[in-house]
Amino acid sequence: MSTSLLLLLDLALGGACAGAWAGATVLAARTRTRQSTPAAALVGVAMLLVLAQAGVAALLAGQAWGLVQEKLVFAVPLQLAVGIAVAVVTLPVLLGRVRPRPTVVLTALVAASASAVAGVLARVLIGYPLTAVPAIALLLLVAVTTWLTAALLRRDRRQVVGAGALAGLLVVASTGYAWLSDIASPGAIAAHAHAATSPASAEGTVSVADLRTPADAPGRLRHFDLTARQQDITSPGGREFRAQTFGAVGGPELRVEVGELVEVTLLNEDIEDGVTLHWHGYDVPNGEDGVAGATQEAVLPGESFTYRFVADEPGTYWYHTHQSSADGIRRGLFGTLVVLPVGGIEEQVDVTVPLHTFGSTVWLGASDLPEVRRVMAGPSARLRLVNTDQIPHRFLLSGAEYRVAAVDGREIAGGAPVIDRSVRVPAGGRVDLVFTVPETGVVLTTEASSAASLAIAPQDVDPSEIEVVDRGELDLLSYGERGDLQLPASMTDEEIVLDRQPRFLGGLPANAYTVNGAVFPHIENIEVTEGQVVRLTVANRNWETHPMHLHGHHVLVLSRNGVPATGAPLWLDTFDVQPGEVWQVMLVADNPGIWMDHCHNLDHADEGMMMALTYRGVTTPYDHTGISG
Numbered sequence: 001m002s003t004s005l006l007l008l009l010d011l012a013l014g015g016a017c018a019g020a021w022a023g024a025t026v027l028a029a030r031t032r033t034r035q036s037t038p039a040a041a042l043v044g045v046a047m048l049l050v051l052a053q054a055g056v057a058a059l060l061a062g063q064a065w066g067l068v069q070e071k072l073v074f075a076v077p078l079q080l081a082v083g084i085a086v087a088v089v090t091l092p093v094l095l096g097r098v099r100p101r102p103t104v105v106l107t108a109l110v111a112a113s114a115s116a117v118a119g120v121l122a123r124v125l126i127g128y129p130l131t132a133v134p135a136i137a138l139l140l141l142v143a144v145t146t147w148l149t150a151a152l153l154r155r156d157r158r159q160v161v162g163a164g165a166l167a168g169l170l171v172v173a174s175t176g177y178a179w180l181s182d183i184a185s186p187g188a189i190a191a192h193a194h195a196a197t198s199p200a201s202a203e204g205t206v207s208v209a210d211l212r213t214p215a216d217a218p219g220r221l222r223h224f225d226l227t228a229r230q231q232d233i234t235s236p237g238g239r240e241f242r243a244q245t246f247g248a249v250g251g252p253e254l255r256v257e258v259g260e261l262v263e264v265t266l267l268n269e270d271i272e273d274g275v276t277l278h279w280h281g282y283d284v285p286n287g288e289d290g291v292a293g294a295t296q297e298a299v300l301p302g303e304s305f306t307y308r309f310v311a312d313e314p315g316t317y318w319y320h321t322h323q324s325s326a327d328g329i330r331r332g333l334f335g336t337l338v339v340l341p342v343g344g345i346e347e348q349v350d351v352t353v354p355l356h357t358f359g360s361t362v363w364l365g366a367s368d369l370p371e372v373r374r375v376m377a378g379p380s381a382r383l384r385l386v387n388t389d390q391i392p393h394r395f396l397l398s399g400a401e402y403r404v405a406a407v408d409g410r411e412i413a414g415g416a417p418v419i420d421r422s423v424r425v426p427a428g429g430r431v432d433l434v435f436t437v438p439e440t441g442v443v444l445t446t447e448a449s450s451a452a453s454l455a456i457a458p459q460d461v462d463p464s465e466i467e468v469v470d471r472g473e474l475d476l477l478s479y480g481e482r483g484d485l486q487l488p489a490s491m492t493d494e495e496i497v498l499d500r501q502p503r504f505l506g507g508l509p510a511n512a513y514t515v516n517g518a519v520f521p522h523i524e525n526i527e528v529t530e531g532q533v534v535r536l537t538v539a540n541r542n543w544e545t546h547p548m549h550l551h552g553h554h555v556l557v558l559s560r561n562g563v564p565a566t567g568a569p570l571w572l573d574t575f576d577v578q579p580g581e582v583w584q585v586m587l588v589a590d591n592p593g594i595w596m597d598h599c600h601n602l603d604h605a606d607e608g609m610m611m612a613l614t615y616r617g618v619t620t621p622y623d624h625t626g627i628s629g
């Protein structure tokens, strides 16, 4: 059974258990706790459901501790302890062995129901990690509910009022505490900002503002100007859209060569919220990373900012604004970046294909309609697939066998040719496919659109005749050759548990996307020292896919769901953690700075799923409140 089904089953068992206790309570109340075989049977069922929860938790524990901690240390033991005690007290009465004792029996059954409910709340409200304070609050809630029931049954007015008031107070106090800690705490990144301004700690530290590429860095200068502005566009298919662009739909493609010093001046013409340029997947020095509020101030209308970095990592990348980015990128504030090796690539045809949804139309490259590039048969070709959307997309190349040559800008060694297999590209990810253009041509399609496609075919070929069949998705974890990959002997461990829970976001209640139970900016940073190697375990308890993206670094995939990666070493900057999945990746801390680590479904990032990887000794003078995805 898959991990997400187990998670769902666990929740269902918890709910059913609460239902069984409640049912037993009602039946027992009806017979005024005289003999009731059905009520006794429900007590038995409830106990079995507790055992079933323990079993499911044990299965999940093998996947990741973060999936089960609150179940194993709280929900199950609590229900087991209370359940056994309640069964001992109530069963003899319900089976008619001893005379009816309504107050004791009903109070006990309510206590058991309340502990089952507390178990469910521990899962959905608190999740991982369950710490002492919320655990005590839940225990108090069980105790107060039990007390209230007893008082009601004895018709003790004063105690009813007392218990009721205490229950109310408990709920108000926990909610209030959660709200206050959201609005009052400065957040993890601001703590660094503070360190930067306090003279006592200035010694031995470096500010992100100084982690820049010098203007006189070696390399042939390549200068680009990008102007961000509002732009009304009409797609080739006739759809009108109010876009925001860096000068062109899908952005001007920046093509540079290893050895060049890339210099890009960003000018904001009229984007109210401000813009920045983040070099997605290109591991620039921290001060060039383009994160408003962490590495620079947002560039407001009329302002400009110049980025510089040395082209030294060939591959396919993209750039996008990092200010109000969910909205900005959706509207078009992005473009592609291609870094060519010295002397160019081997392939004669080289096409970059960003997939982007503008409004309700999907564009593949420059069009939302079928497009054909006419080439002679025979040359080798490289398609650079870039997913600039918020959700994963599947691409299918039909008509020729192809090889996956690179993923996220890193070469894949020894990939065997495949045919009629689709590739899944996470939000923000890139995959390069290489193939030889056959006489009959090829066509690239995507599940995201039945209209847009890109054919590469000789003059006389009708691309609509190319047969399109998908024989399943290619799994990159087992694709290509491993080589002799040496892993460092020791790594420190860090854990990221993704979930969706009710939280306060900027003072307002929301069904937020959480990391380790918290939302940005309250998620505890991962703190590293330069040179440290970290094994990061990322577990998804939620029912949605989270494309996790770390700035400034590529991570090496070690395993997924406990199964080690066996293909060519996969160095990714964005990896899709699907529902119930547990990924282990290795991170080498070799690029000092304050780096965002977030879900690249930017709506999720906006609703909490964003944190930082910080290097000891690096500070920022910028204000985190300026960060908006």
Ligand code: C2O
Pocket: 278, 280, 320, 322, 428, 549, 551, 596, 598, 600, 629
């Ligand atoms: Cu492409 Cu912080 O993201």
Ligand code: CU
Pocket: 513, 545, 546, 547, 599, 600, 601, 604, 605, 609
């Ligand atoms: Cu997400």
